[in-house]
Amino acid sequence: MLKIFTRFFICRRITALALPFAVWLVVLLLVQQSAAQPALNVWRSSGPNADVTTVVVDPNNPNIIYAGSYGGVFKSVNNGASWLRVNLMGVRDLAVDPVNPNTIYAVNYYGAYKSTDGGVTWNGLNLSAQADKVEVAQSNPNIIYAGGYGGNAINVFVSTNGGTTWNIRPIPGSANFNVFLLEVNPQNPDIIYVWGQDFESPGCYKSINGGISWTEIFGSANMKIDQGNPNILYAGVGWDVYKSTDGGASWARRGRTDANIIALAIDPRSPGTLYAGTFSGVYKSTDDGVTWLLFNNGLNNNRVGDFAFDRSGRFLHAATLTGVFSVRVREDSNVNPNADFDGDGRSDISVFRQSDGAWYLNSSTQGFSATQFGLSTDKITPADYDGDGKTDIAVYREGTWYWLNSSNGGFNAIQFGLASDIPQPADFDGDGRAELAVYRGGNWYTLNLANNQFNAVQFGLSTDKPVVADYDGDGRADYAVY
Numbered sequence: 001m002l003k004i005f006t007r008f009f010i011c012r013r014i015t016a017l018a019l020p021f022a023v024w025l026v027v028l029l030l031v032q033q034s035a036a037q038p039a040l041n042v043w044r045s046s047g048p049n050a051d052v053t054t055v056v057v058d059p060n061n062p063n064i065i066y067a068g069s070y071g072g073v074f075k076s077v078n079n080g081a082s083w084l085r086v087n088l089m090g091v092r093d094l095a096v097d098p099v100n101p102n103t104i105y106a107v108n109y110y111g112a113y114k115s116t117d118g119g120v121t122w123n124g125l126n127l128s129a130q131a132d133k134v135e136v137a138q139s140n141p142n143i144i145y146a147g148g149y150g151g152n153a154i155n156v157f158v159s160t161n162g163g164t165t166w167n168i169r170p171i172p173g174s175a176n177f178n179v180f181l182l183e184v185n186p187q188n189p190d191i192i193y194v195w196g197q198d199f200e201s202p203g204c205y206k207s208i209n210g211g212i213s214w215t216e217i218f219g220s221a222n223m224k225i226d227q228g229n230p231n232i233l234y235a236g237v238g239w240d241v242y243k244s245t246d247g248g249a250s251w252a253r254r255g256r257t258d259a260n261i262i263a264l265a266i267d268p269r270s271p272g273t274l275y276a277g278t279f280s281g282v283y284k285s286t287d288d289g290v291t292w293l294l295f296n297n298g299l300n301n302n303r304v305g306d307f308a309f310d311r312s313g314r315f316l317h318a319a320t321l322t323g324v325f326s327v328r329v330r331e332d333s334n335v336n337p338n339a340d341f342d343g344d345g346r347s348d349i350s351v352f353r354q355s356d357g358a359w360y361l362n363s364s365t366q367g368f369s370a371t372q373f374g375l376s377t378d379k380i381t382p383a384d385y386d387g388d389g390k391t392d393i394a395v396y397r398e399g400t401w402y403w404l405n406s407s408n409g410g411f412n413a414i415q416f417g418l419a420s421d422i423p424q425p426a427d428f429d430g431d432g433r434a435e436l437a438v439y440r441g442g443n444w445y446t447l448n449l450a451n452n453q454f455n456a457v458q459f460g461l462s463t464d465k466p467v468v469a470d471y472d473g474d475g476r477a478d479y480a481v482y
Helices: 002-012 020-035
Strands: 044-047 052-057 065-069 072-076 091-096 104-108 111-115 131-136 144-148 156-159 167-169 178-184 192-197 202-207 215-217 233-237 240-244 252-256 261-266 274-278 281-285 304-309 315-320 323-328 349-353 358-363 367-372 394-397 400-404 411-415 436-440 443-447 454-458
Touching: 052 091, 052 323, 065 091, 065 315, 065 323, 072 091, 104 131, 104 144, 111 131, 131 178, 144 192, 233 261, 240 261, 261 315, 274 304
Parallel strands: 052 304, 091 131, 261 304
Antiparallel strands: 044 323, 052 065, 052 315, 065 072, 091 104, 104 111, 131 144, 144 156, 144 178, 156 167, 178 192, 192 202, 202 215, 233 240, 240 252, 261 274, 274 281, 304 315, 315 323, 349 358, 358 367, 394 400, 400 411, 436 443, 443 454
16 A cells, blocks of 8 residues: 555655545556556567567667558657557668657668657658668767668768768679668777678678778678677577677677577677577577577567667567567566666675775676775765666765766766755666656655756655665656655
């Protein structure tokens, strides 16, 4: 009863005296919300009723999913519980701007298109070719790559101004090279990989200067870059999986599935965990591709041609012949999200020693380390502020937050709160990044680092103790007091 009481109070922001009559309504609301969340390790079909060719997730809001199909672009704002078609027919591929997720790019057999309002309206881009693939550079979203396709395909195109103008980047020795793969290094937009086929034979190429020159390498149409370490690549060739640790210069065979591989995904929070999409469903490996087991519960041997993880790494979405299927691949309620410093889904032993202001960590995968950060009078506030799936070392000092990004070592300092506040950082919106949050005498104040949005909620008494956690398992922290 306490959980129901709390949830209704949060949603309505009313006083405790007004609650008893609404208990059954709250039960229904909770059932509806939980139904929208995929079960752990069980695939759920969510729609749309279409042959989906590609699926992408909003990098700031995991509840927003886009699906491209021959029947158009579909959008869900509730983690796949329902879908709405948002125009544009015959879509082959989609890409979302990592900085402004309302900006989306799409390609089809008529060219390239851009939406700046979350898919509501689309404008044609000046790309003089049919296209099969499109990618936005994560480190510079003004740089867009498109892969040509069809009778008038002229290889690879690049735009450095968000799709306004394009330059041709031809593949050497091929006047008509149909591109079926585009992968861009997340740290260096000049490093790209393409796989395609001309009239005679397929080939894989790498460029380190934005497509001006190319080197032919081993690869496949489903090659994937490890976003945490771009030198690591995986490729599915037939039933076999290969791995490169030097950016594609050399490869080693890892293992094989029991079906022809047409898509790969790398778990962002556990890089040794891989997923392979095939014509008969999904296979999963937890040992870096050496052994594979069928991961098809609820999928019914459906063809899987594309994958997309949400930013938190909790949900995996698959593009299939009959729509989008989704699965929850980890249960975070058993893990302290503010103590997983290596991002392997397990809490790490860690201490902050006030006498010297040092952090001592014994992480599951990286062993012992020590970092000097903070003063003896600071309040420690470890959390995942940069959204890389790893806890960041952080302190709160008289109204100012200080932390080190685990993704790049960057230092941050933001003034938010008062010296007397109780800091309670947590991921309240489920986007994989902790918000700055303080509790002040019955009031909660939060600052979303992704969009700088401020929020205030009244919940609790001045004598209460804040105990933020994800009590309902939906991937979002709940306001709570003891």
